[in-house]
Amino acid sequence: MEQLKVKIAGEIALSSDAGNTMKKWREVFGISQIDLSEFLKISPSTISDYESNRRKSPGIAVIHRFVDAIFAIDLKKGGELVRRFAESDGSQKYFDAIDFKKSLPAKEFIKMIDGKCVANAEKLDSIDIFGVTILDSMKIILEMPYESFIKVYSTTTQRALIFTQTAAGRSPMVAVRVAPIKPAIVVMHDLDESSVDKLAVKIAESEGIPLIVTLKPIEEIKKALKDALGVSN
Amino acid sequence: MEQLKVKIAGEIALSSDAGNTMKKWREVFGISQIDLSEFLKISPSTISDYESNRRKSPGIAVIHRFVDAIFAIDLKKGGELVRRFAESDGSQKYFDAIDFKKSLPAKEFIKMIDGKCVANAEKLDSIDIFGVTILDSMKIILEMPYESFIKVYSTTTQRALIFTQTAAGRSPMVAVRVAPIKPAIVVMHDLDESSVDKLAVKIAESEGIPLIVTLKPIEEIKKALKDALGVSN
DNA sequence: CAACCCAATCGTCTTTTGCCGTATTTTGCA
DNA sequence: TGCAAAATACGGCAAAAGACGATTGGGTTG
Numbered sequence: 001m002e003q004l005k006v007k008i009a010g011e012i013a014l015s016s017d018a019g020n021t022m023k024k025w026r027e028v029f030g031i032s033q034i035d036l037s038e039f040l041k042i043s044p045s046t047i048s049d050y051e052s053n054r055r056k057s058p059g060i061a062v063i064h065r066f067v068d069a070i071f072a073i074d075l076k077k078g079g080e081l082v083r084r085f086a087e088s089d090g091s092q093k094y095f096d097a098i099d100f101k102k103s104l105p106a107k108e109f110i111k112m113i114d115g116k117c118v119a120n121a122e123k124l125d126s127i128d129i130f131g132v133t134i135l136d137s138m139k140i141i142l143e144m145p146y147e148s149f150i151k152v153y154s155t156t157t158q159r160a161l162i163f164t165q166t167a168a169g170r171s172p173m174v175a176v177r178v179a180p181i182k183p184a185i186v187v188m189h190d191l192d193e194s195s196v197d198k199l200a201v202k203i204a205e206s207e208g209i210p211l212i213v214t215l216k217p218i219e220e221i222k223k224a225l226k227d228a229l230g231v232s233n
Numbered sequence: 234m235e236q237l238k239v240k241i242a243g244e245i246a247l248s249s250d251a252g253n254t255m256k257k258w259r260e261v262f263g264i265s266q267i268d269l270s271e272f273l274k275i276s277p278s279t280i281s282d283y284e285s286n287r288r289k290s291p292g293i294a295v296i297h298r299f300v301d302a303i304f305a306i307d308l309k310k311g312g313e314l315v316r317r318f319a320e321s322d323g324s325q326k327y328f329d330a331i332d333f334k335k336s337l338p339a340k341e342f343i344k345m346i347d348g349k350c351v352a353n354a355e356k357l358d359s360i361d362i363f364g365v366t367i368l369d370s371m372k373i374i375l376e377m378p379y380e381s382f383i384k385v386y387s388t389t390t391q392r393a394l395i396f397t398q399t400a401a402g403r404s405p406m407v408a409v410r411v412a413p414i415k416p417a418i419v420v421m422h423d424l425d426e427s428s429v430d431k432l433a434v435k436i437a438e439s440e441g442i443p444l445i446v447t448l449k450p451i452e453e454i455k456k457a458l459k460d461a462l463g464v465s466n
Numbered sequence: 467c468a469a470c471c472c473a474a475t476c477g478t479c480t481t482t483t484g485c486c487g488t489a490t491t492t493t494g495c496a
Numbered sequence: 497t498g499c500a501a502a503a504t505a506c507g508g509c510a511a512a513a514g515a516c517g518a519t520t521g522g523g524t525t526g
Contacts, residue, residue: 010243013293014300033503046485048504055483057292059513060246062484067247198494266473276516281474288513292483295514435523468526475520482513491504496497 004085005067012063019053022066026051027199028141028171029070029081039069080167084138096134098225103128106185109160110212112228113221115187118196119204119211127210129184130158132225134218137166141175160185164218168197173211177203187212189221237318237375238300245296252286255299257411259284260432261374261404262303262314272302313400317371329367331458336361339418342393343445345461346454348420351429352437352444360443362417363391365458367451370399374408393418397451401430406444410436420445422454 008025015021026036026047033051037044050058050066074081106127110117117124140163161183163172169188176186186204188196191213204211214221241258248254259269259280266284270277283291283299307314339360343350350357373396394416396405402421409419419437421429424446437444447454 006243006247007239008243009246010239010241013242013246013296014239018293032501034501042484043486044503045487045505048502049484049506052504054505057294057482057513059290059292059483060251060296061290063246063293202494265471267471275514277473278475278517279515281472282476282514285474287475290483290513292513470525471523473520473522476518477516479516480514482511484509484511486508488507489505491502493502494500496499 001071001082001086004082005071009060009063009067012066013060017053018058019051023051024174024177025067025070027174029074030170030197030199031070031073035073036066036069039073040065081171084165084167085141095136095140096222097131098133098222099131100129100225103130103158106160106210109185112224113162113187113212113214114216115212115214116193117210117212118193119201120208121210123208123210127184128158129160132160132162132187133183134162134164134189134222135172137163137172141171158184160187160212162187162189162218162221164189166191168195169200169211169213170197173197173200173203176209177207182207182209185210185212187214189214189218191215234304234315234319237315238304240375242293242296242300245299246293250286251291252284253411256284257407258300258303260407262307263403263430263432264303264306268306269299269302272306273298314404317398317400318375328369328373329455330364331366331455332364333362333458336363336391339443342418345457346395346420346445346447347449348445348447349426350443350445351426352434353441354443356441356443360417361391362393365393365395365420366416367395367397367422367455368405370396370405374404390414391417393420393445395420395422395451395454397422399424401428402433402444402446403430406430406433406436409442410440415440415442418443418445420447422447422451424448 012018012021012025026033033044033047037047040047049055050062071082106124106129109115109129109132110124161172161176163169163186166172166188169191172188173186176182186209188200188211192215193213196211196213201211245251245254245258259266266277266280270280273280282288283295288295304315339357339362342348342362342365343357394405394409396402396419399405399421402424405421406419409415419442421433421444425448426446429444429446434444
């Protein structure tokens, strides 16, 4: 946990867009500017000032308070995020790519994984994918240093990303938003339509990326895809 | 490498003594205030002001420049440190403790490992040790978040620390200096008297810790200690 | 021991931060 | 569609940061 704080603080300090990085983490933790400002006993506009980079080089004291605050607030709310981060700390590999031999229409893909579309369904007709990548949400957010997001898209960027281990899909979607490369489709595993986070849906819509939910066990999904048309690695 | 930068930046940002943390990293990288100030095109006194915490909350711009600078300067000098850090990134375990069944006079210990004392030799007569811990220098500096230094001293603090994988012994000695708990003896492995870093010796002297060098292969050292009086774990 | 290097201290200056309060805009939703 | 909630925008002000340069204080080394 202390480790994670260091990582976040470092990311903010070295970011070329510190405000946006702070915002990203605030959103990953699901905290509004107002709640954060109340906790820190400063006005909400101050938070906004930081997130919009009005202060070009905030002091480390601010960063320190900020990081402590998002952790403390999460803890107050039950420690959901922090616990999830802690859990996904092991050393198992954290993504699994399956490349297809030929392209697959999005709608067929969704059928194969028993998925339901909750955003941008109208775009599905024009999307073909060439592979999927299955990721541990928390690991992505923890261990992806921006650039290396590229690795996720092995041969093509025309891929679906399947996020596992997510509570409501908010954090991984925020990560997708700030990442430089976008997937063709995002799938949230182990969620149904009613349990998807609203912010996640909103981000998907503004990014123009179809968002799918599925409850089908991950091993079955892997098996189905590999059997049908996969060349795994 | 980018990862390491993030870690350092985060450590500085969250440190309760940011100046000291900056100083630690500057020294680990073996850079003088003057060289750093020249690189950054600011006066040396400014560096000193930061390290003495005259500025209580330096901006992230300063931190960013600082971290970039120590890496860039190291690279100019051949990239020694950065390469070492990169190498010791694997997931092998990074320390190995051997606890003795009974105490061992320092001088006998030194004889067993074919060591030579290069600092505070006069204190050796009054030191008995109860175990040794063998550590990968770079890993220590990377992965030790201050407090957890405690783990290194399994049962007793009356231990010798043997640092492996060090170029001249500077970095691990700096780490010892800033750590809250001190070992009874420090051994630099794979170094002889002439190749020890001067700053390392100076730190040892000011800390009052005897500093030993040895060229004996690490496996032989382990074997000798375990055979004679060890209860490994 | 003078000459030098490295680091620490401090007065002083200008530029920014850090914060507020008060609009104003955007967004979600009944 | 219209209103509350959330996020932005911005002028202003006190307090700090960020920087310099002159000075002082240890060490080492010719």
